[in-house]
Amino acid sequence: MKKTLLRRDFLRATAIAGGGMLVACKWDSDSSSRPTPASSARRNDETPAADPNAERWTPNAFIRISADNFVTVIVGAAEIGQGTMTAVPMIVAEELDADWERVSWEQSEASAITYGNPFWQSEGGLGDLDQAGLQITAASTTVRGYYDSQRRAGAAVRQMLLEAASDQLNVPVESLTTRNSFVIHTASRSRLSYGSLAAAAAEKLPPLSPPLKDPSEFRLIGQRKQRLDAAEKSDGSLDYGFDFKIPNMVTVMVIRAPRFGAQLIGHKVGDAVDVDGFRGVHPIPSGLAVVADDYWSAEQARKLITTEWIGGEELSTADLKDQFDTRNSLPGVPVRNDALRLPGLPSGDITEDYHFPYLAHAPMEPLNVTIDYRGSECEIWCGSQWPDMDQLVAATVLGLPPAAVKFNNLLSGGGFGRRACLGFDYIQEAAHVARVVGQPLKVVWTREDDIRGGYYRPYTACRLSASLDGAGGIASWSHRVASQTLLVNPIVETALGQVTEEVQTSQGAKEMPYAIPDVYVDTHAISNGVPTLWVRSVANATNVYAVETFFDHLAKQAGRHPLSLRRELLQEKPRHLAVLNAVAEMANWTPETNDSLFRGVAVFASYESVIAQLIEADVEKQGEGKHKVSIRKVYSAVDCGTAVNPDLVEAQIESGIVFALSSILFGEIELENGEVKQSNFHDYPVLRMYQSPAMETRVLPSDHSPGGVGELGVPCVGPALANAIYAATETLYTSLPLNRHASLVFE
Incomplete structure (x- = not known):
C-alpha cells in the first residue's frame, strides 16, 4: 500500500535567474523526507540535475517557466521517432493552460531517480527504483506511464500561478481564470503572464491534490498538434x-x-x-x-x-525447424489452462506448426x-x-x-x-x-555491424491444435510456443529452484481473446549462443500471426465466414468487437461482400489498447501454381483510450504497418555454421516507399486511460495479409517470410 502523499513531498519550486521558476515534481513516493532549502538560482537554459541531498527526495519530472513566458518540459523518456517530445509536453500544457505556441521540450539527463517513468515503479525491494521507477522507453509505456503524473504537475503549477496572481491583484483566487499562459481577472480586465508571475509562484506552497480538468474541458489533449521537433528534424539541426x-x-x-x-x-x-x-x-x-x-x-x-x-556458436538456422518441432512435441510450462487439463500433448483434430525466423532491428541510424x-x-x-x-x-x-x-x-x-x-x-x-x-x-557501427551484431528477435516455433464442435464453433484450442527466452534461462531457473514462465514468450498466445471453452497454452524455453532481444511488439508478432491465421483456417473448416465467427466469439470483449466492426465498416466488408478483392482481418489487444487491421489485396492466379499478390490498402481501427495526439497515434500505427510488412515479406536472419549471412539492406530489405500500400487509420473515441501505440500497429498486419491470401488460395502459410514461398509473387 502506498502511503498518502505529503504536500511538501509533491512538488518543489525554485526561482531561476532572470525571473522565472523551475518546478520539480514527484509522485507515488512513500518517502517522508522534509524539503531542503531552495537551491541556488540556475541559468534559464540549464537542465536540472538530481537533488543531491542525503534524504534522497526524488522528483521525476521538471517544468521550467521563464520570464519571457515560455514553458519548457524536461522529458525523461527517450525520443526514438515516436513523438515523445510532443506528447509529454501536451499533457503538461493541457493542465497548465499553457500557450502551445510557447511550449518547448528538453531531453533529460540519465537518472531514474529524477526522471523515472512511474509505470515502472516497483512494489518494493529494488532500492531507488521504489522511489522513481526505471528510465526506460519500452513496451509502449511513455504516455500511459507519465499521463497522470504530468497532468498533476501541470495542474499544481497552474494553481501556484493563480495564487501568485491573487496576491498581486489583491483579488480572490476564485475570481481568476487561466488561458494561453496568462492569468486573467475578467472584472478588472487584468492579464498577467505566467512568466511575470513565475518567481512569485515559486514561493507558494504547492497544492496536495490539484484539481484536474474534466476531459470535456480539454483544449490540447485529443487535438492534432504538429510535432514540436518537426522544424528541427526537417532542417537537420537536431543532434543524433x-x-x-x-x-x-x-x-x-x-x-x-x-x-x-x-x-x-x-x-x-x-x-x-x-x-x-x-x-x-x-x-x-x-x-x-x-x-x-x-x-x-x-x-x-x-x-x-x-x-x-x-x-x-556454430548453429545453422536450417537445422532449427526439426529441433523446435521436436521440442514442441513435448509438454511445456503451462501458462493458461482454462479447462484445467493435465499438461500433455496439444489435443485437437486440426494441428499446424508455425516457424518464425530471427529478425534484426535494422534502425536507420546504426x-x-x-x-x-x-x-x-x-x-x-x-x-x-x-x-x-x-x-x-x-x-x-x-x-x-x-x-x-x-x-x-x-x-x-x-x-x-x-x-x-x-x-x-x-x-x-x-x-x-x-x-x-x-x-x-x-x-x-556500420550497417553491416548492426545487422550482424546479434540481439535478434528470437527464432520461434508454435504448434497450434484445435477441435471443432460440429455446430460451426471451436470446442478446444491449444497453443504451444518454443522460443529462445529473454528474461528466463536455465541459470535463472536454477537460482529460483523452479521452472518459470517467460512472459515474453507467451505474449499474444496467453491472451488469445476468443470465447473458446477449452484453451491451453504452454511454452518451452530454448537456449543457444545467439544473443536475442525484444523487437518491436516482442512475441506478439509471432504468436498473434499464429493465432489469427489458425483462426481463419478453423473458420474455413467449420464452414463459417471469419468475420462472422470472430464477432460471435468476441461478444464478451466489447473493445475488441468495436474495433473489429469499425475496421469492417471502413473497408465496406461484410460476409456477403462479393467483389474482386480478397480481405483478411486480425484483432489484437495489449499495452492497454486494442486494434483491428484489415488488408485488401488483389490475388491473381498464375501458371505453375503461383499467385501474384498486390496489397491495395491497410485499414486500422484503434482504441487506445485517451489519444493525447491522434496524429501521433496514426503515425505510430502506420509506421508499425511498414515495420511489420518489412518483416512479414522479407525479414530473415540466417546463420550458417554460426556466421550471419545477411549484412545490409540489399539482403535484409525493408519496405521502400514505392512498395508501401495505401493506409487508412481510425482512432476510436474512448474514455479509457491512455494505452500504448508504439508496438500496437505491428502484430495484426502479417496475419491480415496471410488471411487475405488464404481467402484467395485456401493455402495456409505457416512460415515466414512470405517471399520464401515459391508459390507467392509480390507486386
Missing part, C-alpha cells in the same frame, strides 16, 4: 549520435567475432599501418578496436587487418557511442532507450561511481528495442575502448 562531435575526438571501429561467443586469439595489422589517419589497435573483450582520425580511415584500416578466433573518459570522470553522448542503466553499466566498466558518469541522451534514428539492450553490449564496448584509448572518441 552520428552527427555529434567533440574536440580532439578519434573514431573507433571494432572487428568483432565472426561467430557469437568466439574469442580473439591473434591479429596482424599488416598494410593498415599505411592508411593515413590510422592510429593503432587495442584488444577489448568484444574484439579488436581500430583507432583512427576519422570514419574513413578507421574503416579502410579495419579491412586490412587480419584476425584469428577460436570457439563460438549504433554509435561518443565517450570522453578522463580517469576520475566520464561523459557519454548516445541515443538510448535505457539511459540510466547504460550509465550504470559504463560506470561499472570504468570503475567509477555512477555520479561520475554524465550520460547525455541524444535523439535516436530508430531503436525498436535495440537501444534498450539487456546485454548492454555497445555501451560496455565503448567503455572498454575508452579505458585503453585515453582520449575522446566515438565508436561507430
